Amino acid sequence: MTASDEKSLPNPAPRPQSEVDDLLRAWATPKGFRIVTAVNNTVIGLIYIAAALLFFLLAGALGVLIRTQLAVPENTFLNQDLYNQIFTVHGTTMMFLFAVPAMEALGVMLLPQMLAARDLPFPRLSAFAVWAYIIGGLVFFSTVFYGLAPRGGWFMYTPLTLKEFSPGDNADFWLLGIGFIEISAIAGAIEIVVGTLRTRPPGMSLAKMPIFAWAMLIFAAMIMLAFPAVIFGTMLLEIERSFGWPFFTAAKGGDPLLWQHLFWFFGHPEVYIIFLPAAGLVSMIVPTMAGRPLVGYRPIVVALIGTGFFSFGLWVHHMFTTGIPALSLGFFSAASMAVAIPSGIQMFAWIATIAGSKGRFRITTPSLFVLGFLFIFTIGGLTGVMVALVPIDLQVHDTYFVVAHFHYVLIGGMVFPLFATFYYWAPMASRKQLSEKLGRWVFGLMFVGFNVAFFPMHLTGLRGMPRRVWTYPEGVGWDTLNMISTAGAYMLAAGVLLFLLDLALNFRPTSAGGEGNPWKAGSLEWLPSDIYSTRSIPLITSREPLWEQPGLERQVEEGHHFLPNAPTGGRETIVTSPIEAEPEYILRMPGPSWTHVTAAVFTAGFFLLLTIKLVVPAIICGVVAIAACLAWTWSLDPSPGRKPVDIGGGISLPTYMAGPRSHSWWAMVVLIIVIASLYTAYVFSYLYLWVVSPEVWAPVGSPMLPAPSWPLGSAALAVAGTASMVAATRLLPEPGGRNAALPWAIAAAAICLTSAIALEIAGHWLTGLRPTENAYSAMVFMGSALNAQLGFAIVVLLGFATARYLTGKLNRERRVSIENGAILYYYTAAQLVAGLILVHGFPRVAV
Amino acid sequence: MRTRQSSTLGTLCYLLAGLLMWGIQFTFVYVVHTLMCRFGAPPSLVSGLVLAITGVAVLVVLAFLVWQKPTARLLGLPADVEDRATYDFIARLMAVLGMAAVIWTGLTAFLLSACA
Ligand code: HEM
Ligand SMILES: [Cu+2]
Numbered sequence: 001m002t003a004s005d006e007k008s009l010p011n012p013a014p015r016p017q018s019e020v021d022d023l024l025r026a027w028a029t030p031k032g033f034r035i036v037t038a039v040n041n042t043v044i045g046l047i048y049i050a051a052a053l054l055f056f057l058l059a060g061a062l063g064v065l066i067r068t069q070l071a072v073p074e075n076t077f078l079n080q081d082l083y084n085q086i087f088t089v090h091g092t093t094m095m096f097l098f099a100v101p102a103m104e105a106l107g108v109m110l111l112p113q114m115l116a117a118r119d120l121p122f123p124r125l126s127a128f129a130v131w132a133y134i135i136g137g138l139v140f141f142s143t144v145f146y147g148l149a150p151r152g153g154w155f156m157y158t159p160l161t162l163k164e165f166s167p168g169d170n171a172d173f174w175l176l177g178i179g180f181i182e183i184s185a186i187a188g189a190i191e192i193v194v195g196t197l198r199t200r201p202p203g204m205s206l207a208k209m210p211i212f213a214w215a216m217l218i219f220a221a222m223i224m225l226a227f228p229a230v231i232f233g234t235m236l237l238e239i240e241r242s243f244g245w246p247f248f249t250a251a252k253g254g255d256p257l258l259w260q261h262l263f264w265f266f267g268h269p270e271v272y273i274i275f276l277p278a279a280g281l282v283s284m285i286v287p288t289m290a291g292r293p294l295v296g297y298r299p300i301v302v303a304l305i306g307t308g309f310f311s312f313g314l315w316v317h318h319m320f321t322t323g324i325p326a327l328s329l330g331f332f333s334a335a336s337m338a339v340a341i342p343s344g345i346q347m348f349a350w351i352a353t354i355a356g357s358k359g360r361f362r363i364t365t366p367s368l369f370v371l372g373f374l375f376i377f378t379i380g381g382l383t384g385v386m387v388a389l390v391p392i393d394l395q396v397h398d399t400y401f402v403v404a405h406f407h408y409v410l411i412g413g414m415v416f417p418l419f420a421t422f423y424y425w426a427p428m429a430s431r432k433q434l435s436e437k438l439g440r441w442v443f444g445l446m447f448v449g450f451n452v453a454f455f456p457m458h459l460t461g462l463r464g465m466p467r468r469v470w471t472y473p474e475g476v477g478w479d480t481l482n483m484i485s486t487a488g489a490y491m492l493a494a495g496v497l498l499f500l501l502d503l504a505l506n507f508r509p510t511s512a513g514g515e516g517n518p519w520k521a522g523s524l525e526w527l528p529s530d531i532y533s534t535r536s537i538p539l540i541t542s543r544e545p546l547w548e549q550p551g552l553e554r555q556v557e558e559g560h561h562f563l564p565n566a567p568t569g570g571r572e573t574i575v576t577s578p579i580e581a582e583p584e585y586i587l588r589m590p591g592p593s594w595t596h597v598t599a600a601v602f603t604a605g606f607f608l609l610l611t612i613k614l615v616v617p618a619i620i621c622g623v624v625a626i627a628a629c630l631a632w633t634w635s636l637d638p639s640p641g642r643k644p645v646d647i648g649g650g651i652s653l654p655t656y657m658a659g660p661r662s663h664s665w666w667a668m669v670v671l672i673i674v675i676a677s678l679y680t681a682y683v684f685s686y687l688y689l690w691v692v693s694p695e696v697w698a699p700v701g702s703p704m705l706p707a708p709s710w711p712l713g714s715a716a717l718a719v720a721g722t723a724s725m726v727a728a729t730r731l732l733p734e735p736g737g738r739n740a741a742l743p744w745a746i747a748a749a750a751i752c753l754t755s756a757i758a759l760e761i762a763g764h765w766l767t768g769l770r771p772t773e774n775a776y777s778a779m780v781f782m783g784s785a786l787n788a789q790l791g792f793a794i795v796v797l798l799g800f801a802t803a804r805y806l807t808g809k810l811n812r813e814r815r816v817s818i819e820n821g822a823i824l825y826y827y828t829a830a831q832l833v834a835g836l837i838l839v840h841g842f843p844r845v846a847v
Numbered sequence: 848m849r850t851r852q853s854s855t856l857g858t859l860c861y862l863l864a865g866l867l868m869w870g871i872q873f874t875f876v877y878v879v880h881t882l883m884c885r886f887g888a889p890p891s892l893v894s895g896l897v898l899a900i901t902g903v904a905v906l907v908v909l910a911f912l913v914w915q916k917p918t919a920r921l922l923g924l925p926a927d928v929e930d931r932a933t934y935d936f937i938a939r940l941m942a943v944l945g946m947a948a949v950i951w952t953g954l955t956a957f958l959l960s961a962c963a
Contacts, residue, residue, distance in 0.1 A: 197855075205929050205930050206858070206930075206934075207929075207930035207933035207934060208930065298933060298936050298937050298940065299940060301937055302937055302940045302941050302944060305862075305863065305866065305941065306866060306941070306944050309863075309866040309869065309870060310948065312870070313869075313870075313873050313952075325880070325881070325884050325962055326959045326960060326962075327880055327884075327893070327894075327897070327955060327956065327959050327960070327962070328877065328880065328881065329959075330955030330956075330958065330959045331873065331876065331877060331952055331955055333955075334951050334952050334954070334955050335873070335948070335952060337951075338947075338948050338951055338952075341944070341947070342944070577852055578855045579852070579853040579855060579858050579928070580852065580853065580928065580929060582852070691881065691882065691885050
């Protein structure tokens with residue numbers, strides 16, 4: 001780059017050193033035990049990854065116990081009941097407490113660095129999710145030590161998991177464990193969507209975004225659409241277990257298969273929720289090791305999105321043996337095979353990149369893990385296409401063939417890329433690189449051990465060994481194969497232990513920049529950085545900035561790019577437009593705090609106490625958690641009264657934003673999409689139960705539906721409330737002013753909504769309908785339960801907005817706190833009316 | 848800096864058009880066929896309907912491919928937006944992938960009796 005080019009940088013003049021001190025002060029991490037209040041993504045991200053790794057080790061130890069029990073026939077090492085608990089906790093922990101959180105953790109850790117943002121858009125939200133997950137996850141896992149663990153397998157099929165067949169609290173602990181991943185997944189989705197779309201560096205248009213960011217964006221979108229199905233399913237199951245609303249009880253018009261639909265509508269995409277980020281990581285590592293840009297950036301984006309889409313058309317392939325019409329089987333079988341195409345596209349792109357390096361591809365520990373991934377995942381994909389064929393699936397369903405298949409996909413598709421990631425990105429977070437020498441041994445042991453452990457399971461499966469059996473008889477041809485599997489599992493475990501040794505010897509965590517750029521990679525996370533991330537936020541003009549924009553490291557470090565300082569004195573980052581990444585405003589972010597930590601602890605306490613049916617203490621915890629959340633959000637809407645700040649390049653940005661361009665609006669929209677998917681799951685379930693047994697919709701002898709005046713009244717109230725909410729947003733005073741009508745308009749809106757919900761419940765109740773009666777009545781009341789939940793949230797939000805008004809913190813300019821409540825309100829009113837049409841209209845027209 | 852920014856939702860719809868069509872077709876055939884079989888419609892009618900839906904979906908994706916530029920304009924993607932060629936390429940490939948999936952899914956109706 002020539003001297004004249006340097007002149008055209010956003011901030012060409014030399015910058016004073018005092019700016020770095022300001023940045024260091026603004027971003028300082030709390031010391032000592034106060035580290036738990038930290039919110040910096042590099043600190044929280046590391047804690048998050050460590051926790052996920054811990055759960056991998058714990059669940060892995062259970063896997064080794066399983067293999068020990070199965071090493072020889074008729075073994076009595078574990079008894080049957082404990083075995084059932086162990087495989088359930090192994091599967092549940094691996095899927096929910098390790099795989100998904102590990103990917104979220106990498107998002108928290110890596111995304112802001114790759115996007116040269118100073119932090120995620122909602123730092124405390126991630127921190128909250130991390131602590132809730134760690135506490136809840138540890139409690140869930142520890143149940144296995146007390147015989148309190150669930151026994152129903154990781155997908156907890158009904159009716160086995162109904163109170164009748166699974167008495168005690170064990171199954172409820174499963175629901176609890178899931179509750180936490182639900183919270184952290186949704187928090188993660190909000191962070192990632194807003195983070196990838198709004199906090200990219202100036203100039204990094206969507207078409208220049210690193211593949212990992214694309215993968216995480218799709219990951220987040222899939223969470224938004226898939227998780228609500230299982231959240232709704234777990235709500236139904238817990239309500240049936242606790243209060244006897246018979247959603248899954250066939251004798252009362254319910255259907256156990258409804259659980260399978262809800263679970264797998266989530267469960268299948270879940271597999272890709274795990275795999276896509278891993279593929280994204282591989283797409284970052286391969287070009288670096290090959291020393292050339294990725295071949296097929298655009299096809300890879302298409303493949304990632306295609307996989308995400310197709311994965312929603314596959315769920316029934318887990319239910320091929322449940323008696324579904326042939327043509328349906330056909331659709332789902334076809335879609336299951338189609339999903340192999342995008343995976344194939346990615347495979348070829350990686351191979352082409354490696355081949356295109358003309359032998360310069362460096363064989364390092366990360367590349368070995370990537371190659372291991374290519375090999376193992378391909379085999380898993382091939383057996384996947386096999387089980388997508390209905391006749392084969394009918395043979396091998398619930399045998400060890402399936403166990404072999406999904407470990408090839410999961411360990412190959414996720415664990416190997418994860419270890420590649422550990423070795424590849426360690427220098428970013430540690431003062432020292434991990435050992436290349438030990439790393440090769442780790443890889444060797446894990447790769448050989450894995451194949452020795454899991455390949456024979458294909459054969460035991462084909463020889464008829466069912467999964468989930470605690471032991472097996474001698475002499476049916478399974479003995480040797482099982483012994484080999486167990487030996488392999490020990491070898492795999494040895495590899496993991498060696499990795500821990502490597503960590504202990506070499507990993508020296510730091511937020512102050514790590515070891516530089518040892519692999520000579522081209523993406524932004526390898527820029528010189530400190531606790532505040534990069535000194536200035538680079539102007540991006542290419543996909544591999546560190547390769548194609550010479551001198552970038554030095555320019556960034558010397559502060560010649562955007563925002564080389566902390567103009568508001570606090571934590572801040574640049575928000576850019578979603579497609580072109582043009583700077584829009586400065587986002588002022590909150591720092592360390594006890595509020596979100598308190599909220600996390602008491603949220604965990606709430607769910608835990610509820611699980612063991614200590615209702616009153618649970619409610620107290622819930623109230624404390626909500627109070628902590630309110631205290632936390634109180635500081636989030638800072639006063640806008642500042643002049644625009646100059647970030648360089650002649651650009652001045654406001655430091656406050658409300659309305660559809662603000663990050664808080666975006667977060668609310670993501671949340672509403674989640675809520676809407678949840679409601680869709682409800683509508684699906686309602687119609688599904690009707691399709692399965694229209695003759696009981698409603699059963700003979702049920703009370704008549706309430707007269708039409710009831711739903712019409714409820715709808716009228718919802719409309720009136722909406723009008724009053726719109727009025728409230730128009731009544732906001734000028735800054736410093738007052739408007740006495742505002743609190744009344746807000747109160748009227750809240751009262752209308754709660755009455756609308758109450759009226760709907762009362763109407764049915766007065767006809768004599770009771771939710772425990774049958775599946776139909778349970779579904780009717782369930783709709784109102786969902787509305788009531790939202791109604792509660794809205795009352796809290798509107799109360800919050802009123803308090804903001806009374807303290808002079810809500811006006812025409814500073815209006816984020818009412819805006820959020822308002823859009824949620826409009827959505828809820830719409831959902832309520834849609835529900836009325838379904839519940840009152842549908843039975844009147846249905847045949 | 849340009850004054851006109853691309854629409855976020857529009858750009859996403861443009862990029863995803865082909866796969867969205869597959870999603871709609873898939874949902875439609877699954878729902879229609881489940882309901883019709885459940886209530887005793889003749890299987891040949893069901894198969895015919897599945898094929899008809901598939902045909903419409905194929906036509907829509909074809910139309911998208913033919914009129915790609917005008918569609919982009921309609922969805923609020925300015926012609927001079929940076930990296931426009933990349934978006935066009937991604938949208939086109941996505942449409943081809945979507946079309947393949949639509950046909951592949953629809954084909955099952957030729958092979959299987961609908962309500963068995
Ligand atoms: C440390 C290496 C591992 C070993 C030795 C191992 C071993 C096993 C075995 C033998 C089973 C079958 C139990 C039975 O059906 O009776 C099983 C089940 C399972 N494993 Fe693993 N596994 C390992 C790692 C993983 C990983 C990394 C994941 C996911 C990311 C995973 C997810 C599962 C799931 C979901 C099940 C099904 C549990 C159920 O049937 O409910 N495993 N594992
Ligand atoms: Cu699946």
